[in-house]
Amino acid sequence: MTAHANGRRRAPTIHDVAREAGVSRGTVSRFLNGGHHVSPAAGRAVQAAIRRTGYVVNRHARSLSTGRSDSVAFLLTEPQEKLFEDPNFNVLLRGCTENLARHDIPLLLMLAASDADRRRLTRYLTAGHVDGVLLVSSHSGDPVAAELRAAGMPLVACGKPMGLGARVSYVAADDRDGARELVRHLVDRGRRRIGMITGPLDLPGGTDRLAGYREVLTEAGLPYDTALVAEGDYGRASGERAACRLLRRAPNLDAVFVASDLMAQGVVNALHQYGRSVPGDIAVGGFDDSPTATAASPSRASAPRWSVCSSPRSPARTPRG
């Protein structure tokens, strides 16, 4: 008696359930929405009727009536190759999907590559088609965040959004401390000439991880030598290039802290090409704790911690709130 989508049999509605249960549609609806003000007997009747008819709520009708969409957007505002290449992205996407599914909230995946996309999507999102937005972007000056914020759209950013007048809630890795842990690990293993390949230094992930690195060196009584530091962009290729620069400037390197696992892969490639063994000659530590890293040939050493920061103005709230 299941309802078939493409309509052989008309899908059962709340009306059918009501008739079957011998109650009014209002009662069925109340049962569906928490069962408040529904007698136990009526509740049982409705439940049975739902089972018999194979009723499934029509979400469009519900949304029209309530004004909620009961869905959330996962918005990528990027030159997307970067993010799709990033193993963190998958972890994030999976985690969001799974947890929303638990609340019966579908995840709409949206990509904004061009400015035209950005405008179109901002319009779409603020038109009430979703109840909230998870914003994922690597460059944190993203205008979309500000626009969505201005339109009053509930929003959580992944990564600390910089230079944003209106503050937004965000979730980010504890960059400084994660870096500290990893560099500390290298020091404890006896490494003394520890280089670093940073992320872009105009982003918190770049500066904060560098800060953690410097701190630990200082604490360990090791010199901070700028010849040992090179900047990358988190991509694999940039890691490879940065490693070459580092090797030229400091051939006696015995370890490198790399600000992303993806760059770390490039670093390992480069070191192999230069005939250095890893970690024999040079230890390599990558930031991210990504699946890629845990599976990579020299196994991982780090596990960054995560912290949730809610801005005072816009506390994280559930879409259903």
Next chain:
Amino acid sequence: MTAHANGRRRAPTIHDVAREAGVSRGTVSRFLNGGHHVSPAAGRAVQAAIRRTGYVVNRHARSLSTGRSDSVAFLLTEPQEKLFEDPNFNVLLRGCTENLARHDIPLLLMLAASDADRRRLTRYLTAGHVDGVLLVSSHSGDPVAAELRAAGMPLVACGKPMGLGARVSYVAADDRDGARELVRHLVDRGRRRIGMITGPLDLPGGTDRLAGYREVLTEAGLPYDTALVAEGDYGRASGERAACRLLRRAPNLDAVFVASDLMAQGVVNALHQYGRSVPGDIAVGGFDDSPTATAASPSRASAPRWSVCSSPRSPARTPRG
């Protein structure tokens, strides 16, 4: 005058547009749906009114009325770690999202890990919440395909679904020919002891790529030696293990055709550990043409072709069809 989602100002409706344009709601709606039976003058008036009011269609209302949802599900029915690790997955996901966006069709991402998930999602999907399903799963005996098919849900599978009573449309790589190209390339480069690491041999991706490999060897007058063939599961780790087996059985190997880029990474790792240079001592060719591969240290050699196969019973159709 933009409509704000969380309701400071009530979002403008078709009604507001009609009033503003001096026409009826029916005319506005007709304009919105292709502009048939709308005079040029009325069309202009409506267009202007839409701009002035900042009107955006309420999709829930539209869906309730039309019975269409104008959305498509991207369904992953897997032990998901596997797929999320697979670089092909991202390519697929991005391509689908981008192309659907062009038709204003949002992509709902859904993951089915457990059987409970599978039941829940099948129910959700067949309840008419989406117009069609893109089914992504690696083991092709997936029961979900059959269920969705039986419920009359428009469906396209990624990869050839095996052993499915009801045939479904699918899109798949041209496994045999892609393999042929790559192995031919290795032969042309003068390699003579070419090994292969296959995918699971109970799937077309496993058997067909192996078939392509055998064919080219035969054509090139090279012997087919089972000692040179090992089976993997497409994962990185399995590539590493298979490479070790191969090296033990055939130390004089001078090339390996690997049935996935991910396994190929594992192979390269293993070869390095055994002190073999790549591609100096041993050439490695991976199937997939994934970003990972194109960026990897020994650069790529292959580019599999794609073929679209529509089953006779269920021709691929657009959700709007």
Next chain:
DNA sequence: CTGAAAGCGCTTACAG
């Protein structure tokens, strides 16, 4: 606790 009824915003025959 329960029912009758209005209303959410749109589309679509149906008359003109």
Next chain:
DNA sequence: CTGAAAGCGCTTACAG
């Protein structure tokens, strides 16, 4: 070409 009106399936005050 255009308007008036019914209808999509649900929720939610409002009376009882």
